[in-house]
Ligand SMILES: Nc1ncnc2c1ncn2[C@@H]1O[C@H](COP(=O)(O)OP(=O)(O)OP(=O)(O)O)[C@@H](O)[C@H]1O
């Protein structure tokens with residue numbers, strides 16, 4: 001099966017007058033049709049930057065220094081406005097991180113959804129049919145269609161987020177990029193919104209990139225997971241394997257799981273990862289995680305590690321490479337029970 | 341919304357009273373009596389006193405103020421000292437010239453300033469942007485009177501293309517309109533650029549782009565509409581400035597508008613005329629500001645919501661008041 005989305009060696013730098021922020025440092029990602037990929041990482045890891053790079057909506061200060069982003073074998077980097085207009089909304093839709101500011105305050109929510117429908121209306125629908133479609137979309141996100149005529153300031157955060165989701169779903173895109181779609185919401189609404197998105201995803205068979213720093217959400221909705229640290233993907237793999245504590249993981253992944261409570265094993269105290277997130281304006285030589293890593297070796301401070309496969313997991317780490325003799329051990333059994 | 345407008349119109353009343361008071365007070369501080377001004381320095385004191393009495397000038401200050409206010413509300417601003425015609429007639433006959441000048445220059449400053457501002461913001465740091473902002477600074481610092489004289493020298497004396505004084509044809513308006521429009525272009529351009537730079541970076545504009553709609557639509561429909569509020573304010577204020585600024589332009593180009601009338605009346609110490617004009621200008625300015633506030637509500641639903649909310653509380657208070665009265669009545 002060919003990949004729907006393929007990101008290769010993506011480097012993005014935010015260049016401001018004072019400093020250069022190295023937000024993405026060689027991202028490789030693949031996504032297949034119908035698949036949901038979770039991107040996990042702490043704040044500032046560059047998750048939103050990946051999403052915006054795919055949409056080609058990066059801020060003016062951002063420079064893509066190298067790499068390629070192919071959607072359905074179409075290169076998006078350097079694509080013309082006209083080509084991008086056909087991709088955005090219709091093929092790839094994005095749910096933005098902050099629902100409070102992502103809606104136009106001077107347009108009714110209905111008009112904003114309708115605009116999306118009209119922008120990609122290939123069948124030349126009549127006004128009545130468009131109205132019907134908009135009504136259906138509102139029904140799908142459980143907002144009464146009568147509230148379509150209202151402005152975003154009349155809506156609560158959760159409702160705004162639903163409108164943003166409604167907009168993203170309006171043209172049944174092939175890929176949805178959801179950038180922390182539930183961070184702004186409280187827990188009950190959060191699960192509602194997630195269920196809603198899952199339902200719609202199943203109904204329309206869309207692929208999805210779910211960006212979050214909540215491992216619980218990942219566990220509920222993703223097929224595959226990519227763990228990000230300081231502009232790099234340090235580990236990718238199937239959901240069950242990344243979550244499988246009996247397999248060997250990147251020290252950062254291990255740290256992440258130690259920092260959240262586990263329902264099944266009792267522990268008195270959570271272990272946070274030591275130190276603070278690496279400064280993307282001043283990344284260390286060698287491995288970006290070396291400053292905080294509890295397995296750090298000399299080589300880690302000098303040489304940037306390469307990505308190796310450990311079973312189905314792909315991990316970028318010197319320590320594992322040494323531990324498992326060059327990595328490429330394909331039998332999963334050798335990995336088991338060696339390292340948690 | 342209607343309640344808001346009515347309330348604002350009612351609020352105009354005390355404002356106008358205050359303005360009248362200030363104008364009246366300041367002009368009453370000027371030396372000399374109307375009789376003396378009308379008859380000249382060589383007239384007999386008896387005749388002067390007679391005219392002063394006829395005009396009510398021998399009454400105390402507050403009585404004259406009350407008289408004046410009552411007359412103003414009747415639409416009578418008094419008679420000019422010199423032509424002895426009603427002040428209001430003079431104003432009305434001169435106003436169209438000034439109004440044309442203001443409206444034309446505002447029109448041109450909008451259709452030039454707004455697109456330039458938008459393009460400067462959309463193509464920030466491009467040649468258009470640098471040209472636009474340089475132009476804006478240049479226009480803002482060049483003094484009107486100097487520029488007017490340069491235009492006259494060039495177009496009237498050298499090229500003999502445009503008449504330098506009078507208002508008998510539309511050609512007469514060309515230079516005055518240019519002179520008044522230029523500083524307005526500068527301020528509108530700068531305001532448009534600044535607010536557009538802000539909105540174009542905003543999240544909702546990014547959302548709009550993510551929809552895959554036409555870039556023109558993103559710029560004008562999403563970004564510009566949200567940037568319009570401060571721009572409308574600046575346009576309204578410029579309209580006020582333009583009308584006030586006509587004093588200079590009109591006297592340079594001898595356009596027989598309100599500005600020229602103001603200058604002449606001040607020179608002649610024609611106090612009722614001066615008061616009338618000041619009052620008229622103030623009222624005009626107040627109305628423009630009210631218009632801007634109403635426009636706000638149409639441009640920004642959040643502002644409309646606050647207006648409506650205020651209205652609602654006002655209504656609630658009203659019913660509360662009525663209910664209390666009813667209760668009191670029942671008790672009595
Ligand atoms: N417009 C910008 N200009 C300069 N630096 C930026 C800009 N946007 C993001 N950055 C920087 O790029 C890095 C990655 O940012 P990004 O928004 O992708 O993080 P994130 O993983 O989405 O974080 P969060 O979980 O907080 O949303 C951060 O260090 C951030 O400071």
Ligand SMILES: [Mg+2]
Nearest residue numbers: 047048097179
């Ligand atoms: Mg983010």
